[in-house]
Amino acid sequence: MRKFSKKGSNRAGYGWITLSIALLFMIGGCGGGTPPPSLPTKAKSSVEKNKERTAKVAEKKEPEEKEEAEYSYNPAGKPDPFKPFIQLGSRGGSRTAPLTPLQKFDISQLKLVAIITTSEGNIGLVEDATGKGYFLKKGTWIGKNDGKVTKILKDAVVIQEVYQDIFGQTKTNEISLSLHKTEEGGES
Secondary structure, eight states, rough: OOOHHHHHHHHHHHHHHHHHHHHHHHHSSSSSSSSOOOOOOSOOOOOHHHHHHHHHHHHHHHHHHHHHHHOOOTTTSSSTTTSSSOOOOEEEEESSOOGGGGGGGGGGGOOOEEEESSOEEEEEEEEEETEEEEEEEETOOEETTTTEEEEESSSSSEEEEEEEHHHHHHEEEEEEOOOOOOOTTSOO
């Protein structure tokens, strides 16, 4: 006589239950649906179908035209969405001429090397960091902040910059480039 363990019989029972549920779903899924609609016995010609479509489209267009006429955009009093929020003022007016080499340097990067005295007036000679020299006359534009040479003295060049402060007020700044004097008998 053989004894069956409870574990084996439980497994077999669960297997039969699972199999019967699966069969029920498969049987329920087959057939029993609604039949497909029957095809019309008399087919309409393509000309008749096109006439019906154009009639429907013509009926739909009339209400759309009425909706478009109801709305209109009035930009009066509204801000321009393409205009920047912050307006940057031009420095020293609007120029169309390209920048000179002296306007590409900051004034602090230039060193006054010599002043030449002529019959027409004094001429200053400045040097950039690479050693390249530039001549300055009265009225020459110099520096990134649109400075203008106003005076050339025998030992200095006076440059005037006009700018706007944060409150929009026009201010002037005078910058003086002085000659570096060497003492006799010593080095600079």
